[in-house]
Amino acid sequence: MSIGITSYGVYIPRYKIKVEEIARVWGDDPENIKSGLMVYEKSVPDIDEDTATIAVEAARNAVRRSNVDPKEIGAIYVGSESHPYAVKPTATMVAEAIGATPFLTSADFEFACKAGTAAIQACMGEVAAGLIKYGIAIGSDVSQAAPGDALEYTTAGGGAAYVIGKKDLIAEIEDTCSFTTDTPDFWRREGMSYPLHGGRFTGEPAYFKHIVSATKGLMIKVGAKPSDYDFVVFHQPNGKFPLRVAKTLGFTKEQIRPGLVVPMLGNTYSASSLIGLAAVFDGAEPGSRVLMTSFGSGAGSDSFSIVVKEKIDEMRDKAPTVQELLKGTKYLDYALYAKHKGMV
Amino acid sequence: MAAPRFWRHIPARYNLIGTKCLTCGEYYFPPRTTCPACRRAGTIEECKFKGIGEVVTYTVIRSASDAFERQTPYVLAIVRLEEGPRLTTQIVCDPDEIEIGMKVCSVFRKITEESPEGVICYGTKFMPRGDLNE
Numbered sequence: 119m120s121i122g123i124t125s126y127g128v129y130i131p132r133y134k135i136k137v138e139e140i141a142r143v144w145g146d147d148p149e150n151i152k153s154g155l156m157v158y159e160k161s162v163p164d165i166d167e168d169t170a171t172i173a174v175e176a177a178r179n180a181v182r183r184s185n186v187d188p189k190e191i192g193a194i195y196v197g198s199e200s201h202p203y204a205v206k207p208t209a210t211m212v213a214e215a216i217g218a219t220p221f222l223t224s225a226d227f228e229f230a231c232k233a234g235t236a237a238i239q240a241c242m243g244e245v246a247a248g249l250i251k252y253g254i255a256i257g258s259d260v261s262q263a264a265p266g267d268a269l270e271y272t273t274a275g276g277g278a279a280y281v282i283g284k285k286d287l288i289a290e291i292e293d294t295c296s297f298t299t300d301t302p303d304f305w306r307r308e309g310m311s312y313p314l315h316g317g318r319f320t321g322e323p324a325y326f327k328h329i330v331s332a333t334k335g336l337m338i339k340v341g342a343k344p345s346d347y348d349f350v351v352f353h354q355p356n357g358k359f360p361l362r363v364a365k366t367l368g369f370t371k372e373q374i375r376p377g378l379v380v381p382m383l384g385n386t387y388s389a390s391s392l393i394g395l396a397a398v399f400d401g402a403e404p405g406s407r408v409l410m411t412s413f414g415s416g417a418g419s420d421s422f423s424i425v426v427k428e429k430i431d432e433m434r435d436k437a438p439t440v441q442e443l444l445k446g447t448k449y450l451d452y453a454l455y456a457k458h459k460g461m462v
Numbered sequence: 463m464a465a466p467r468f469w470r471h472i473p474a475r476y477n478l479i480g481t482k483c484l485t486c487g488e489y490y491f492p493p494r495t496t497c498p499a500c501r502r503a504g505t506i507e508e509c510k511f512k513g514i515g516e517v518v519t520y521t522v523i524r525s526a527s528d529a530f531e532r533q534t535p536y537v538l539a540i541v542r543l544e545e546g547p548r549l550t551t552q553i554v555c556d557p558d559e560i561e562i563g564m565k566v567c568s569v570f571r572k573i574t575e576e577s578p579e580g581v582i583c584y585g586t587k588f589m590p591r592g593d594l595n596e
Contacts, residue, residue, distance in 0.1 A: 164554065165533055166571040170584060174570040202582055211584060215476045215570055217510075448556075457532075 121245050122290040123424070124186060124252060125281040125433060127179025128396045129172050130383065130443040133162040135455045137271055143452045144266055151271055156357020160384025162450055162458050163260045163275040169198045170208045173258035174215040176277035176389075180254065181216050183437035184281055188217040191281075192250025194224040195240055197233025197257045197388045199306070199313075201226050212256065222250075230304060231353055232414025233257060234278065234388040239294055239420060241282035252283040257388035264312035265461060272356055274384025278392035288430040289399065289408070292423040295336035297328050304415035315415075321359070324417045329353065329363050332419035333411045340423045344368040348406040351394040353413035354380035376401055377410075382444055393440060395424075400439040404428040465581045475585030478511040478568060480547065491547040513568030515541040515588065518548060522557040529574040541566055541588055554589040565591040 136159045141148035152158055163172070173196050181188060196208045209224035227233040227240075234257020241253030258277030263269035282291075303324035306313035316324075329352055337343060344350070350373045352360040357380050364374045377394035386393055391412040398408055404426055411421040456462045471492075473479040480491035484505040488497060491511060497504030520539035523530070530536070537553040537560045553560055554569060566588035575582045 164571070166552075166554070166573070166587070168572055168582075170582075171570050171572060174584075178570070211476075214472060215584075217477060 120287065120290045121242050121282065121284055122287040122427070123280050124283040124286050125180045125184035125288065126396050126399055127176045127181070127183055127279045127437050128277070128393055128440055128443055129175035129179060130276045130393070130440070131161050131163045131167055131172070132446055132448055133164060133450050133458065134159045134447045135162055135450050135452070139450075139452050139455070140271055154358070155271055156361075156381055157272050157384060158381050159447075159449075160272060160274040161276055161386070162455055165458055167260070167275065168202045169196075169200045169258045169260055169277075170202050170211045172260065172275060172277035173198070173208055173212050173256045173279070176258060176279040177212050177216050177254055177256060179437040180279040180281050183433050185286060186252055186281055186283075189221075191216075191218040191252045191254055192222050193241055193244055193253035194218060194222060195227050195237035195253070195255050197227040197229065197235075197237045197255070198259050199228060199230055199233065199387055200260045200262060201228075204308070208258070212254075218254075229418060230414035230416050231355070231385075231387045231390055232412040232418055232420055234392050235410075235412040235420040235422070236414075238280055238282060238422070239296070242291060242294065245282055245284060251285075252281055255280050255282060257386075257390075257392045259387035259389055261385065261387040262306075262312050262459075265456075267312070269313070269315070272380070272385040274386050276383065276386035276389045276393055278389045278396050280392065286429055287427050288433055289427055290425045292425060293336065293340050294420060294422045295332055295339050296418060296420045297332035297335060298418035299328070301328075301415075301417035303417055320355075320415065324415060325353070325355065325359055325413050326363055326366065328417050328419040329411050329413050330366060332421040333367055333409065336409070336411075336421035336423055342407075342423065344373070346407060347373060347409045349376055349398045349402065349408045350374050351377035351391055351398060351408065351410040353391045353411070353419075354378065354394060355385045355390070357381050379440060379444075397440040399426065399430060400434065400441065402426045402430065404430060468581060468583050475573070475583075476570070478513055478543075478586055480509055480511055481506050482509040489543075489545040489547050491543065491549055509545075511543050511545055511547075513543075513586070514591070515543040515566055517553065517560065517562055517564045517566060518542050519562060520553065520560050522560075539588070552587040554587050559590065567591045
């Protein structure tokens with residue numbers, strides 16, 4: 119029997135800040151930033167929101183969009199690089215808050231921006247082995263950037279949860295392929311508030327090499343070519359990188375556009391490619407074929423070949439879509455943004 | 463708040479688990495172990511509230527205790543749950559948005575933390591309905 123996605127749920131905080139407002143504070147040219155990054159605004163968590171609360175809301179939306187009894191969930195894994203505790207799992211809070219406790223396994227995953235897709239693979243393995251009926255994989259982050267760092271224009275907050283199982287699939291996962299090397303392109307040391315990165319080193323030897331290799335590896339594995347897919351989703355640290363990697367691999371703008379959420383959302387790190395995939399699911403017809411490849415600094419990529427099933431039409435409207443979650447925005451000025459981020 | 467004290471209230475705080483008296487049909491939140499109306503004749507069972515309610519009254523806190531100082535100004539309200547009980551809760555909205563009679567639904571938020579090193583207390587707050595497409 120095939121393995122796949124039984125449900126998905128997303129959560130995006132309602133506050134945002136525009137690129138113009140951040141550029142005003144640092145004396146940058148906002149038009150340069152916007153055309154360079156293809157990001158126009160980014161989400162900002164509320165004062166009382168963090169990775170755990172976002173993960174809970176995404177997981178609750180995923181449960182809402184399914185007929186799954188939370189007690190049937192055998193595993194919950196939360197991928198993030200901003201877990202609220204260094205020691206004390208986020209996953210137990212999610213498990214308790216969706217009523218899945220106590221007979222399940224859970225853990226927090228960490229692999230920069232691809233911890234959420236690594237969690238999907240872990241759930242797939244346990245479902246395939248018959249150890250669990252359903253597993254929930256979550257990518258959730260309230261990503262951090264040092265004030266004045268180029269990252270500050272993109273680091274956002276958001277989360278996505280995927281219920282992995284064999285029953286009532288809204289999408290089948292045909293196969294997955296990962297590409298991993300030891301590449302120090304971006305890191306945050308224990309106890310440090312903000313990450314450091316290698317500037318341009320995060321591009322060619324990191325993002326592009328890993329995404330291209332994992333995606334090509336997957337297409338060889340399943341015997342597919344770019345034109346066999348209706349949609350493609352890549353990790354979205356900005357708007358330019360995914361468009362460039364799509365072009366390199368032979369995908370078109372039409373294939374990537376429906377899942378490109380970063381221009382009006384920002385980079386939600388562990389949730390980035392997962393929210394992009396959710397945006398595709400929000401509009402995809404049954405039978406559509408989707409390719410998704412994440413990227414996590416450090417570095418690695420997980421690529422998935424997915425086919426949307428008929429069941430999606432029945433379940434889609436039971437929880438908010440990505441576009442609905444992006445509406446009703448309240449814009450913050452930099453001072454309030456700094457308060458929300460705990461910088462003042 | 464000490465970790466064990468917070469931990470004891472997790473079911474109520476995370477998922478609005480209260481109680482219902484099967485004898486008279488009255489709902490209780492926070493949970494009660496006996497029904498004050500039926501007393502010995504009452505049969506109490508656990509009940510999960512839907513998390514939908516209405517603002518009965520509210521105040522805006524501008525000068526808070528140390529644990530809530532960073533959140534000011536915030537809205538504190540008495541909400542009547544659809545099932546009947548009233549509870550005191552924060553409403554996640556700007557002070558100029560709040561109205562008596564406003565329909566609200568539950569959300570999962572950080573309530574407070576002991577200190578930067580201490581335990582973080584999570585739980586239920588409410589927000590105006592519609593924001594989550596419900």
